[in-house]
Amino acid sequence: MISNSLVYLIVLPLFSSAVLLLTGRRADRWGHILGTLAPGISFLIGLYQLAQMLGRSNEERAVTQKLFSWISVGSFQVDASLMLDQLSICFVLLITGVGTLIHIYSIAYMSHDHDRRRFFAYLNLFIAAMLLLVLGDSYLNLYVGWEGVGLASYLLIGFWNQKPTYATAAKKAFIANRVGDLGLSLAIMIAFASMGTVSFAGIKEHAGQASTGVLTAIGITLLIAATGKSAQFPLQAWLGDAMAGPTPVSALIHAATMVTAGVYLIVRSNFIFDAAPNAQLAVAIIGAITLMFGALIGTAKDDIKKALAASTMSQIGYMILGAGLGPAGYAFAIMHLLTHGFFKAGMFLGAGSVMHGMDDEVNMRRYGGLRKFLPITFATFGLGYLAIIGVPPFAGFYSKDKIIEVAFNSGGAKGVILGCAALLGAAITAFYMTRVMILTFAGSKRWDDKAHPHESPVLMWLPMVLLAVGSVTSGFLFTQGNSLQKWLAPVVEQSPAAEGELLKPAVVSILALLLVITGVGLAAMMYLRKPVPVQAPADVSIFTRIARRDLLQDEFNEAIFMRPGQKLAKALGIADNAVIDGAVRGVARLTQGTGRTLGLTQNGFVRSYAMWILLGAIGLLATIWAVTL
């Protein structure tokens, strides 16, 4: 099917971004309205496209639009064209829908900021880049959006770049992403070198004939790309620092854009991973490691946004794990991504609302007892909390339990290990999220008298309420009659019925629930029974200390990459100075010296010149005489 309206999805926010940036201060008064309308209308177009899709049979739902011929070199043809299929539409609606809610929230949240217009311009750029990422029909088109997302996240994380630490956080995110981007560009190059095409359809066609080695190489490089953008192990370190950006940015990065890109990339490349089991296993292992990694960091963080960031890392780990489990897991990875989009955006906006009421205080040890002062925030955050820890019938229960179940049933020792990791992760998730809830909303007040906690304005709580509704209902809707699974079936080949289940779904659910209750109970015991100290206790075990320092991820990066890198750079600098510059300077000195020496002969005395001429003539004659002799 051909459609002409796909491009407007991207053009609207892009155009709005350009207008806001180019008109400058003149747009200050109405900039936020334009900036909110653009993704809003994109969302309506997305809904229209969904309605059109629903009217067609399942195989004919994908639509394409060719914009122009982009690269045309010999046999290498790349069109800039868009493709909207069952997978893309999920992302389009999530990006524009949740994105619009975050825009509405930002109107109030950023109302005191001098640069609100610029903020909206960057948000729109972010949305546009992410839409291009999910709508591109080839890896090269995807790459453009991929880089755009990296740029927009850099601009937004460093939005308050008057603070040097924030500017550094932005740079850290950008650099970590560049490492991942290298993986994506390598994958594109390998794909082109071995198959001569970079479009999804073309590679899907050729994947059958390609050797397993090539497919594994593409799969691993794609995984590197995904670890960068989705903050997965070992490129996860930027996510915590990315909290430097304004809270709506965190919500956008963690729910609708950016970190979901890696999951999208892997699910979109299902035809590669299905044909390269080793790469697929690597994806699952990375997911399992990250979900534990993030959960452990989450248990020790006192900064509410950093605790939520660690939680995102962990939840994306679940999605990557799901995507690494092959055809059985793709749909559940996407389902968890969508439900996570609702509840994590809701919780981040809730955290922003708490900070809004508490003079931008982020330390949870200085909260306490806020449920009376921020009732709506408490209710919406609480619903998100129930969703993320996986209490039935909230959204997380459906999506997370499905991933755990698929992990257990993926067969052999691999299934048991991955399943146990996912189960344990669920228990830790319950623990740290309960901790966040108790420290923030329960107990007695621990803030000083300067703070006057108050509920946020309607523009802020309305998006939170809508997202809370999503986090309550979405899981149920997606699993009802396996609707999401069937919807995605034409994109991600469904596996034939699994042979022999290790654990029945009911058993998994009961096990998970038991562990969740244990986690909640443990947190309640630790933080409800005795008052929480305002200062983080210093006499803690070595494990707590390591978890507080993000499991030493920065120390690791600094020891392995940064310091040797600096040393290498310094050594190269010296080599450059001595060898290359030395050669250049040597040539200069030689020329200068020769000139000065020869200049001595030009002394201005005619007799001296005559002498030289005479000596020259004699020398010439002597030479001729010597040669002819």
Added chain:
Amino acid sequence: MNPENYLYVSALLFSIGAVGVVVRRNAIVVFMCVELMLNAANLAFVTFARINGNLDGQVIAFFTMVVAACEVVVGLAIIVTIYRSRRSASVDEASLLKR
């Protein structure tokens, strides 16, 4: 008489001229030494014409005389001008282009 002897005289005259150009400071004397070198060359040309039995060397000697006459006109004019402006005919003092 052996024509080679003329060549020895010519070489002697040329050497005297060359040394004079290098060691003397007075522009007039330097000029005279240059003339001496030119005439030593003329003598060598004429001698070779005589040895080879043709007129080529004689012709070139005439050419040299013409050129030497021109050179005297220009050179003496320069020397006189320098003397007028500097009150000296020393070639060592006329080194303005360098200083």
